[in-house]
Amino acid sequence: MKIFSKQQIYKGDQQTAKKQKISSTELMERAGMQIFNWIHERMQGAQVPIHVFCGIGNNGGDGLVVARHLITYGYSVHTYVVNCSEKRTEDFLVNYDRIKQTTKKWPIMLNCEADFPTIGPDDIIVDAVFGIGLNRPPNDWVKRLFQHFRASKAFTLSVDLPSGLYPDDVPEDENGVVWANYTLSFQAPKLVFFLPDTSKYTVNWEALDIGIDAEFLKETETEVELIGKNEIFPMYKPREKFSNKGTYGHALIIGGSYGKIGAVVLSGKAALASGSGLVTTFIPKCGYIPMQSSFPEAMTLTDHDEEKLTDISFDIEPTAIGIGMGMGTDVKTHVAFQKFLESNSASLVIDADAINLLSKHKEDLKLLKAQTVLTPHPKELERLIGKWKNDFDKLKKAKAFSKKHQCVLVIKGAHTITVFENKMYINSTGNPGLSTGGTGDVLTGMITGLICQGYEPLMASLFGVYLHGKSADIAVEDYGYQSLTASHVIEYLGKAYLDLFAKPQMPHDPDAEEHIS
Numbered sequence: 001m002k003i004f005s006k007q008q009i010y011k012g013d014q015q016t017a018k019k020q021k022i023s024s025t026e027l028m029e030r031a032g033m034q035i036f037n038w039i040h041e042r043m044q045g046a047q048v049p050i051h052v053f054c055g056i057g058n059n060g061g062d063g064l065v066v067a068r069h070l071i072t073y074g075y076s077v078h079t080y081v082v083n084c085s086e087k088r089t090e091d092f093l094v095n096y097d098r099i100k101q102t103t104k105k106w107p108i109m110l111n112c113e114a115d116f117p118t119i120g121p122d123d124i125i126v127d128a129v130f131g132i133g134l135n136r137p138p139n140d141w142v143k144r145l146f147q148h149f150r151a152s153k154a155f156t157l158s159v160d161l162p163s164g165l166y167p168d169d170v171p172e173d174e175n176g177v178v179w180a181n182y183t184l185s186f187q188a189p190k191l192v193f194f195l196p197d198t199s200k201y202t203v204n205w206e207a208l209d210i211g212i213d214a215e216f217l218k219e220t221e222t223e224v225e226l227i228g229k230n231e232i233f234p235m236y237k238p239r240e241k242f243s244n245k246g247t248y249g250h251a252l253i254i255g256g257s258y259g260k261i262g263a264v265v266l267s268g269k270a271a272l273a274s275g276s277g278l279v280t281t282f283i284p285k286c287g288y289i290p291m292q293s294s295f296p297e298a299m300t301l302t303d304h305d306e307e308k309l310t311d312i313s314f315d316i317e318p319t320a321i322g323i324g325m326g327m328g329t330d331v332k333t334h335v336a337f338q339k340f341l342e343s344n345s346a347s348l349v350i351d352a353d354a355i356n357l358l359s360k361h362k363e364d365l366k367l368l369k370a371q372t373v374l375t376p377h378p379k380e381l382e383r384l385i386g387k388w389k390n391d392f393d394k395l396k397k398a399k400a401f402s403k404k405h406q407c408v409l410v411i412k413g414a415h416t417i418t419v420f421e422n423k424m425y426i427n428s429t430g431n432p433g434l435s436t437g438g439t440g441d442v443l444t445g446m447i448t449g450l451i452c453q454g455y456e457p458l459m460a461s462l463f464g465v466y467l468h469g470k471s472a473d474i475a476v477e478d479y480g481y482q483s484l485t486a487s488h489v490i491e492y493l494g495k496a497y498l499d500l501f502a503k504p505q506m507p508h509d510p511d512a513e514e515h516i517s
C-alpha cells in the first residue's frame with residue numbers, strides 16, 4: 001500500500017474532484033460520512049456523550065460533517081470550534097453553516113482554557129482540530145486542550161491524523177499532540193504511524209477509502225510503501241515439480257565464536273526452512289560437534305581456530321552468504337572478514353558483528369558489491385550511519401547511505417523499514433514477542449535462503465521480513481509474547497508461507513488485521 005506525502009494527498013484531492021466532477025465540499029462530505037459510518041456501526045445509537053473538537057481548516061470541516069450526521073442520528077453530541085486562528089477554510093465555513101441549519105445546539109467557540117468543557121472518562125472525543133495542514137506548534141492553550149483530552153481518559157478518535165502531529169516531521173513537545181486511541185486516516189496511513197518517535201500518538205489506526213481517483217492511486221510513485229500480503233504475494237516463487245536440492249541454491253552461513261555457535265545454528269536452520277536447497281555453515285572449530293548434532297541437515301566447515309574466525313576460506317560455490325551472527329569483532333576476525341570481502345562474489349547478507357566491523361572500519365564499505373543486504377538493529381545502524389536528530393533524519397541518512405554504497409538496509413524494529421536508495425518499505429507483520437535473542441539471526445538466515453532461491457536481494461529482504469513477522473504472529477497465538485523464541489519463528493515459517501494462500505487481504509487493510517502500533 002502506498003503511503004503518500006502531504007503534497008501528494010493535496011494533489012490527489014484536486015485530481016479526484018476534477019475527474020469525478022465533484023466539489024471539494026463533496027469530497028469532504030464523503031470523508032466525514034466515512035468517519036460517521038465507522039462510529040455508527042460500532043455505537044448503534046448508544047447515548048454516550050461524544051465531544052467533537054473541530055479546528056478551523058479542512059480537518060475541522062471533516063469534524064463538522066461527522067458532528068452533523070451524529071446529531072441527525074440522535075447521538076448525544078457536543079460540538080466545539082477550537083478557535084486557534086482568524087482564518088477559516090471555505091469548506092469549513094460551508095459545513096459550519098450546515099450544522100447550524102441542522103441543530104439549534106450550535107458549535108461552542110473555545111478561545112482559552114476557561115472555555116474547556118468537562119469530559120468524562122467514559123465519553124468519546126472526536127479529534128478534528130488539525131490534520132495534515134499543521135505547519136507550526138499549536139498555541140499554548142491548544143496544547144493544554146490536548147492535555148485536557150489526555151487527562152480525561154476518554155476514548156479519543158482522531159480524524160486523519162492525531163492533531164499536533166505533522167505528517168512529515170517529529171513534534172518537539174509531546175504535550176502539543178493528541179494521544180489517540182484510534183486514528184481513521186483517509187485513503188492510506190501516514191508514515192508517522194510507523195516510526196518509533198511518533199507511533200505512540202495512536203494506539204491503533206485504520207485507513208478509510210474515500211474514493212480518491214483510481215488512476216492517481218495507481219500512477220503516483222510514492223517514496224514509502226507499506227508491505228502487507230497484497231504486496232508480498234505477487235513476489236512468491238512457486239516450487240517446480242521437476243526440481244532438486246540444487247534448484248534452490250546453496251546458502252552459506254558464516255559466523256559464531258566460543259559461546260555463540262547457537263546464532264549460526266538458528267540462522268542456518270532459518271535459511272533451510274525458508275526454502276534454500278542446501279545449507280553449509282562455517283564456524284570456529286569448537287562449534288563442530290554442537291552444530292552437527294543439533295542441525296543434521298547442514299554441512300559444516302570449520303576455521304582452523306578453535307574459538308573464533310581467523311581464515312574464511314572454502315571450496316564450495318554458495319549462491320548467497322549470510323555473515324556476522326555471533327562472530328565477535330576480534331582483530332583476527334576482522335582481517336579474515338576483510339579478506340573474505342575482497343574475494344567474495346556471492347550475494348551477501350551482513351548482520352550483527354559483521355556490521356559492527358564495517359562501522360569500525362568504514363574503508364571496508366567500498367568492498368561491498370552492489371545490492372548487499374545489511375540488517376542492523378537501531379544501535380548497529382547508529383554505528384554505521386552516525387547519530388540522528390529524529391526518525392526523519394535517520395531515514396534521510398539511511399537513504400544517503402544506501403545510495404552511496406548501493407546496499408539494501410533492513411532497519412530492524414517494531415516496524416522494520418527496508419531502505420533501498422530513495423525508497424522505503426515498511427513491514428506490517430511482527431509483534432513484541434520478537435524482542436528476544438536470536439530472532440535477528442533467524443531473519444538473516446531467511447533472507448539468505450530466499451536469495452538462494454532466486455529472489456532479488458531487495459525482494460528477498462521484503463519477503464523475508466514479512467514472513468519472519470508473520471511466522472511470529474502465528475506462533476504467538478500458541479506461545480504468547482513472553483514465551484515466543486527464535487526457534488518458534490523457524491518452526492512456524494511453514495505456516496507463514498501457507499498463510500499467503502489463506503484468506504485474501506482486504507484492499508484497504510494492509511494485513512487484514514487490526515493495526516496496533
Ligand SMILES: NC(=O)C1=CN([C@@H]2O[C@H](COP(=O)(O)OP(=O)(O)OC[C@H]3O[C@@H](n4cnc5c(N)ncnc54)[C@H](OP(=O)(O)O)[C@@H]3O)[C@@H](O)[C@H]2O)[C@H](O)CC1
Nearest residue numbers: 028031057058059130131132133134135136137138160186
Ligand atoms: N484526501 C484527503 O485526505 C482529504 C482530506 N481532508 C481533510 O483535510 C485535512 C487537511 O486540511 P487543511 O485545511 O489543509 O489543514 P488542517 O485542517 O490540518 O489545518 C488548517 C490550517 O490551520 C493552520 N495552522 C497550521 N498550524 C497551525 C497552528 N499550529 N495553529 C493554528 N493554525 C494552524 C494552517 O493555515 P495557516 O494559513 O494559518 O498556515 C492550516 O492550513 C486533512 O487532514 C483531512 O482531514 C478533506 O476533508 C477530504 C480529502
Ligand SMILES: [K+]
Nearest residue numbers: 127130161163
Ligand atoms: K485530527
